[in-house]
Amino acid sequence: xxxxxxxxxxxxxxxxxxxxxxxxxxxxxxxxxxxxxxxxxxxxxxxxxxxxxxxxxxxxxxxxxxxxxxxxxxxxxxxxxxxxxxxxxxxxxxxxxxxxxxxxxxxxxxxxxxx
Numbered sequence: 001x002x003x004x005x006x007x008x009x010x011x012x013x014x015x016x017x018x019x020x021x022x023x024x025x026x027x028x029x030x031x032x033x034x035x036x037x038x039x040x041x042x043x044x045x046x047x048x049x050x051x052x053x054x055x056x057x058x059x060x061x062x063x064x065x066x067x068x069x070x071x072x073x074x075x076x077x078x079x080x081x082x083x084x085x086x087x088x089x090x091x092x093x094x095x096x097x098x099x100x101x102x103x104x105x106x107x108x109x110x111x112x113x114x115x
Contacts, residue, residue, distance in 0.1 A: 013025070015040075042081075088103045
């Protein structure tokens, strides 16, 4: 399947916890929304908030935590046509709670839809 049109990657970026972009495509800026909460803003909007898949990753920096990091689209915040918010969290050693944590590498990928 060719990676064109609605099959293509239309936005990707990687940043640090301060929101400084290391590299990107179609990301205008990154907004630090708080500990472990980043907003990737798009240069060119997607046609709709419902026509792309959002994938996020982050470096596992587990000082004080033995579990791996989890990255996800922010709870209660659907991806928007002009931005997507992502979270980075760790589960504590007793498997009791998730804690938001900053990481030196947040990554975002938006695939599908048209811009």
